[in-house]
Amino acid sequence: QLRKPVVEKMRRDRINSSIEQLKLLLEKEFQRHQPNSKLEKADILEMTVSYLKQQSQLQMKRSFHKSSQFDFREGYSRCLQEAFHFLSLHKVRTETQTKLLSHFQK
Secondary structure, three states, X not given: OOXXXXXXXHHHHHHHHHHHHHHHHOHHHHHHHOOOOOOOHHHHHHXXXXXXXXXXXXXXXXXXXXXXXXXXXXXXXXXXXXXXXHHHHOOOOHHHHHHHHHHHOO
8 A cells, every 4th residue: 555655756756757758859849839938747748749740741752752752753654665665666857856855864
């Protein structure tokens, strides 16, 4: 029975320590939103959740943008391969073929 308060104190200490670490890690972010104000634990947790959501959304946008760029390049490369194949099957004058391929690679 005496151990319960000790265990509870250790649990609260861990929670407080983690909240303090969050506060230190995100100090600049907190200063932007609430400069010169003392933050309560609930404020720190709410702002941390908000910050993590924001970072997650940014990461998703970056990932989507990179994926779109990759898809475009992949499609362009495939188109170029098809053009090479087409030109090799049809007897196109070499000068025309060279100009066309040069244009594609710009």
